[in-house]
Amino acid sequence: MPSNGAARDFVQERADRYLGWLTEACSIPSVATQPEALAKMASWVEDKLQALGASTRRLTIEGAPDVLLAELGSGDRTLLVYDHYDVQPVDPIDLWDSQPFEPEIRDGVFFARGAADNKGDLVARLAGIEAYQELHGPLPTKVKFLIEGEEETGSRSFESLIEKYGSDLQADGCIWEGMGIDHLGRPEFVFGAKGLAYVELTYRGLADDQHSSLAVIAPSPVWHMVEALSTLRSPDGKVLIDGFYDDVVAPTEEDERLLASIPFEEEAERKRLGIGTFVGGATGLDLVRRYMFEPTCNIAGLLAGFTEPNTSKTVLPKEVMAKIDMRLVPNQDPDDVVAKLRRHLDARGFADIDIKRYSNEIPVRSSGSSTVARASIEAAAKVFEQPPSLQPMMIGTGPMYPIASMLGIPTVSPAGVCRPDSNIHAPNENCRVDDFLKIVEYTIGWLDAFASVEE
């Protein structure tokens, strides 16, 4: 058991106070479609930061929710902490056991939209700052919080923000939220992230919906889309878009070493997912390698015609929509991948299918041995009973590219409140109360570690 007594005791004493903050934060429905709630959430975070003594600014990009930049503390080094205050939509709402924006603790688990992604982390960091100040006094390092409100819709303005405000964001290391605690209780650390190209394919092939008796002579837009989709991916998960893998970089030897050390509880994960086998029947190291280093082509949504349950309507739908998200790995480029998708469809008779782009994130790698990476790992050893899980790549995405690549700041995504069963982006999102308090405690330690770890 690590020895971190004073901080742990202090956090336990303040547990109700910090859970109260989390409850407040998760009661605000800050989804992309609710600009008022986004604004309210930004103000809530701003107030909290100011109460901690931070000077705050609103960074603005037209059409995007305000981004908060807060600065506090002083020291030789500057730590940039990235979080986001927006959350995913809540549907399907009827699958939630409690209201998504009325947080509820059941059996030591805190349920609410945003609990794990990532208000839990954000609030834990704020609480950690307060606890540090009360326990030890002034912060030992300069800390900049960069908190955006557009992450869940793909951080569309983040690159513009970095271009406009990059000089204000310079730091010696960046903590970029997103990782959590694995099945075995091991704190996770990642040094890179997959990219994302999200597109909506739509095809309208008829002037109007028709009685389905006409399907015998009128070409069906829905079949046309099914035919197009079926050319994009093989059943074993291989993406068939022409040239899709051209720029994929194979894992390095160091990557392979990290992969071999990553604990992956196949049976627990299979059970949680409710599946018999993983994609392509992968197991062992092959499975972990796919997990980290394979790109995907996923159908996130599909809609056509009459969809009411338990009843029938004989219609030939005039149009069809498919939302496709492609997770990319270094050095795939989202623009290039979408261009390849366009050419792939055109070459097969699907030039009539329209492609509308949403999210666009470039995959990125950072160093696993930077100051910020080593400080984060070192501080975790005092809080977590388990050894760290060090991962070369995060399977999710986030705007790590502008910070790590455009600004060149070493970046690490350290342990947060998210567990594999936290249901992020899904009904009944949650974090464990114990984990939340542990991340508060961890934050106290990483401020000292970052200030003192050797170059």
Place this chain on the structure above:
Amino acid sequence: MPSNGAARDFVQERADRYLGWLTEACSIPSVATQPEALAKMASWVEDKLQALGASTRRLTIEGAPDVLLAELGSGDRTLLVYDHYDVQPVDPIDLWDSQPFEPEIRDGVFFARGAADNKGDLVARLAGIEAYQELHGPLPTKVKFLIEGEEETGSRSFESLIEKYGSDLQADGCIWEGMGIDHLGRPEFVFGAKGLAYVELTYRGLADDQHSSLAVIAPSPVWHMVEALSTLRSPDGKVLIDGFYDDVVAPTEEDERLLASIPFEEEAERKRLGIGTFVGGATGLDLVRRYMFEPTCNIAGLLAGFTEPNTSKTVLPKEVMAKIDMRLVPNQDPDDVVAKLRRHLDARGFADIDIKRYSNEIPVRSSGSSTVARASIEAAAKVFEQPPSLQPMMIGTGPMYPIASMLGIPTVSPAGVCRPDSNIHAPNENCRVDDFLKIVEYTIGWLDAFASVEE
């Protein structure tokens, strides 16, 4: 111009009265999901029939809306008239230019759900009876109206009804509503109908929706369904379900003669549908033959994951649903076709996809030279300027099988108010006011023709 002066003048004088009836009927939202409206509609029809002097009964099958059986008139022959008082759902509601249950006449066209399918026909027949009585006195033949409320959901109880009440339904001929007036103004007559097997395919392959980053290792239920669907049909419209065509009977020589006489305005139809070519590039006689004698496999609905327009959510959906309607031709059997679909899916690794059945209608043929067929065609010649369009098969379906095959009553589906641009089963359903009044006039003549045509 046919000479039918007295009847025509009388109907014109009564136009407002009969359009008033149609407005009343189409103001009642008698869709399957609204049992109160269905009951109200049944009472409305019953009241109208009683006012015409009919004796009425409610035929009941548990779980189904009441079926009305009305008898009026007397004579050597008995004519059975089949209609239905239910209508299709109205969605997508936002594509209607006026409220579906607030009928509106614009530029001589009557817009409302049910205007063409088939309250327009039903009301025109009732109006025709009244007009006959006022013009000529007692009806020259016995007429039985059989009016059900379950047609739009596949007439699931109709076979049971025929088994239970068959002896009360005996007649010398059956008029079965459903046909209309073609592009050229020709009254249409059909002597058979396609069948229908409607199934809902569902597959739940994950315990919960997942963040789409997991799509790299967790098998996607949506891709699984797309893969299954893509095995069902080739792009040229051929259904690939194993054994699907085994029982299909080729058109006879008489069928081919009728096919060759069917006017089919390809260019007008292409323009109306908004398409470049018909399925498989068919044209001419080949196109008409497909239209009448080819079965289909249509995707009426498709739903998975996140479907809100103009935004993105990166989710790996846990489940997917596809509604499939298959139009069948003699001698395909819906039970057999669904069993073949099951075996087809099982044989290709899709045994995990669930099949739920909805409508089930057996394809049927009747004679084109029966008393009722000849009377209907003869009466039309006095009303319509154009020669009749005689079709061996209706491309839609209806419960013709129990009447024509189980009861053995010669059946014809004669001209009604429906035009190719009537948008049945779609937004802005309509019938032309002139057509409605013409069908009232036509009804007057067919009562006499049925009573007097030679055996």
